[in-house]
Amino acid sequence: QVRLVESGGGLVQAGGSLRLSCAASGSISSVNIMAWYRQAPEKQRELVAAISSGGSTDYTDSVKGRFTISRDNVKSTVYLQMNSLESEDTAVYYCAADRMGRPYSSGAYRFGLMDYWGQGTPVTVSS
Numbered sequence: 001q002v003r004l005v006e007s008g009g010g011l012v013q014a015g016g017s018l019r020l021s022c023a024a025s026g027s028i029s030s031v032n033i034m035a036w037y038r039q040a041p042e043k044q045r046e047l048v049a050a051i052s053s054g055g056s057t058d059y060t061d062s063v064k065g066r067f068t069i070s071r072d073n074v075k076s077t078v079y080l081q082m083n084s085l086e087s088e089d090t091a092v093y094y095c096a097a098d099r100m101g102r103p104y105s106s107g108a109y110r111f112g113l114m115d116y117w118g119q120g121t122p123v124t125v126s127s
Contacts, residue, residue: 002026002116004095009121012085016125020080022095022118031116033098034071034078035109038091038123045112048093049080052104062088085125092120 008020024031035050049069050058057069066085071078078095096114 004118006095006118006121009123011124017083022078024076028076030099031097032100035096036080037094040091050109087125087127090125092122094120
């Protein structure tokens with residue numbers, strides 16, 4: 001099992017920045033893909049960004065150029081640097097991880113097919 005704990009969410013003004021962190025513990029050697037998702041009130045959960053064990057990244061169109069996902073495999077931590085935040089970015093952000101088995105190239109992470117999920121950290125962007 002893998003436990004994921006997010007941190008770094010909070011209140012920020014539009015145009016500001018936040019960095020979310022997700023620390024993984026447990027069977028971390030089995031983790032392949034790590035990703036950030038978000039869910040706004042009364043909206044579907046959506047992928048924000050994903051990163052493979054090899055460092056390949058994928059972003060939803062709305063955050064390209066503003067958000068950066070990265071991971072520190074030594075610290076077993078994935079980050080989401082969020083710049084130029086917009087009110088539309090307001091949501092609960094969830095960290096997720098997938099075990100070896102689903103290849104990154106399958107794109108399954110785009111549909112939320114992940115094995116482990118964190119509890120979420122809220123991000124509120126004021127206009």
